[in-house]
Amino acid sequence: MISDDSQALLQLQNINKSFPGVQALKDVTMTVLPGEIHGLLGENGAGKSTLMKILNGVYQADAGSIMWQGQAIDLNSPQAAQQSGISMIHQELALVGYLDAGKNIFLGREPHGMIPGTINWRKMYADARHILEELGLTIDVKRPVRFFSIAQRQMIEVAKALSFDARLIIMDEPTSSLTDREVETLFYQMRSLREQGVSIIFISHRLEEIFEICDRVTVLRDGQWVATSPIEELDRDILIKHMVGREVNQIYERRSNQASEHIVLEVQNLNRGARVKDISFQLRQGEILGIAGLVGAGRTEMLETIFGVHPAKSGTIAINGKPVSIRRPDQAIKQGIGFVTEDRKGQGLFPVMTVAANIAMTRLTELVRTVFVNWREVNSLAEDFIKRLDIRTPSPQQNVRNLSGGNQQKVVISRWLTLNPRVLILDEPTRGIDVGAKSEIYRLIQQLAADGVGIIMASSELPEILGVSDRVLVMHEGRFAGEFDPKQATQDDLMVAATGTYQEGCLK
Ligand SMILES: Nc1ncnc2c1ncn2[C@@H]1O[C@H](COP(=O)(O)OP(=O)(O)OP(=O)(O)O)[C@@H](O)[C@H]1O
Ligand SMILES: [Mg+2]
Structure with a gap:
């Protein structure tokens, strides 16, 4: 801990916060120094976002105090936090979809025009363009x-947070959907902010990022402070132990390939525009097929085409040897295909409904007896999955939007599992999921495969692809650019294929 607390930019002292049925924070204390990048770590549901929302004025603490530049401060709204110089990038993106990029960045702070009451749109868009360009993003701001x-x-x-003249920027999982290159750009910005004396609280489940960018780290577990140390005094194992409260040696436990000879899904010459070109592959029953590729390679589009989100222009799909027509997702579901999408907030969850209803959603029609929904069955189904996937929720009746990000992901996966799919497609299944829960999800995927489900897993995390799959296909510009045996291939091999420089025809 620091010796002279008067130097601290921020001191959170004995912060407590309860929600109905959960004590999210218990006596949490944390100090942030000027010009440091402070990592905040913990499992899904540990209380990171809640603590940060208190600091950002979204929630009020039940007890405890906040000292800001040596003075007690009352942060009773996000505006109050902003005015004090605290700005936050939220985990669940908070942009307004129908507004353009420029308006989103300057929402409520649009620059004034010459005539009182008007807005200087030209300046606003120029400023927006400028901030985005600094972040390496050239887009149409309108x-x-x-x-x-x-x-x-x-x-x-990120641009929005940077546009405030903040002394402290809170970044709640800003990298979870960025490409490696974008992460590098963000880190570059973070370092230059640090040089200017700005402090950053950085939340991420990717430990490599923590080691690369942070000066100090604080770990929370079950709503309590566990440790704060300089990054030099930590290593991966210690961090994981702090987070999980036990040792996790084996994140990937390789099992033997249990794929049967039976081909459950066969895709031939699937085409749909520039990102899905001539896709052909077979998936065996019980096989875990990993799909790697750079962002933009067409992985998501290819999976969405199979699932009927966008109908294919040409090509055939066969299930258990029988050609099927899939032009819409409900037809895919009828064929026993499930799809856990990468964008759980947009496509996966019904935020104002309960955990139980979200899990049972696709089974609801079956669980309706005459005109009444059999809530007892809905609940027992939900309870079963809450146990199997270790979903942290006070009860099945909790509103799903109140769950932590990682736990929401588990709810989405549960929903598809209730359908007992033959083929389960997972797009970035562990995005935003903590190390402990990750290994649970891998075990679950392997269990499903052992039960005979064919699994297609697209992921940007190469260790995950290599650690879990039985076979790996790499995409490049809408096509398959290589096939690998993950027991022999290295991350470099996959990267070479992903950049399109791999020689065709040699299966490693
Ligand atoms: N608005 C709310 N109402 C009820 N419970 C809540 C609310 N917000 C958070 N919680 C609960 O508080 C606990 C802490 O959640 P929080 O979102 O802070 O976790 P987190 O550390 O950010 O996790 P993740 O890594 O998954 O984002 C969880 O049990 C969560 O379900
Ligand atoms: Mg969170």
Whole structure:
């Protein structure tokens, strides 16, 4: 801990916060120094976002105090926090979809025009363009943000936080949907902010990022402070132990390939525009097929085409040897295909409904007896999955939007599992998920495969692809550019294929 607390920019002291049924924070104390990048770590549901929302004035603490530049401060709204110089990038992106990028960045702070009461739009868009360019993003700032990819929206959110003259910027999982290159750009910005004396609180589940960028780290577990130390005094194992409260040696436990000979899904010559070109592959029952590729390679588009989100222009899909027509997602579901999307907030969750209803959603029609929904069955189904996936929620009746980000992901996965799919497609299944829960999800994927489900898993995390899959296909510009045996291939091999410089025809 620091010796002279008067130097601190921020001191959170004995912060407590309860929600109905959960004590999210218990006596948490944390100090941030001027010009440091302070990592905040903990498992899903540990209380990181809650603590940061208190600091940003979104929530009020039940007890405890906040000292800002040596003075007690009352942060009762996000505006109050902003005025004090605290700005926050939220984990669940908070942009307004139908407004353009420029308006989103300057929402409520549009520059005034010459005539009182008017807005200087030209200046606003020029400023927005400038901030985004500094972040390496050249986009049309007058386009509604809903047309941008998740990564682009994330960058717009970062630009928004940077546009305030903040002394402290809170970044709640800003990198979870960025490409490696975008992460590097963000880190570059973070370092230059640090040089200017700005402090940053950085939340991420990717430990490599923590080691690369942070000066000090604080770990929370179950709403309590566990440790604060300079990064030099930590290593991966210690950090994980602090977070999980036990040792996690084996994140990837390789099992033997249990794929049967039976081909459950066969895709032939699937085409749909520039990002899905001539895709052909077979998926065996019980096989885990990893799909790697750089962002923009077409992985998501290819999976969405198979699932009928965008119908294919040409090509065939066969399930268990029988050709099927999939032009819409409900037809895919009928064929026993499930799809856990990468954008859980946009496509996966019904935020104002309960955890139980979200899990049972696709089974609801079955669980309706005459005109009444059998809530007892809905609940017991939900309870079963809450246990199986270790979903941290006070009860199945909790509103799903109140769950932490990682736990929401588990709810989405549960929903698809209730359908007992033959083929389960997972797009970035562990994005935003903590190390402990990750290994649980890998075990679950392997269990499903052992039960005979064919799994297609697209991921940007190469260790995950290599650690979990039975076979890996790499995409480049809408095509498959290499096939690998993950027991022999290295991350470099996959990267070479992903950049399109791999020699065809040699299966490693
Ligand atoms: N508005 C709310 N109402 C009820 N419970 C809440 C609310 N917000 C958070 N919680 C609960 O408080 C606890 C801490 O959640 P929080 O979102 O702070 O976790 P986190 O550390 O940010 O996790 P993650 O890594 O998954 O984002 C969880 O049990 C969560 O379900
Ligand atoms: Mg969070």
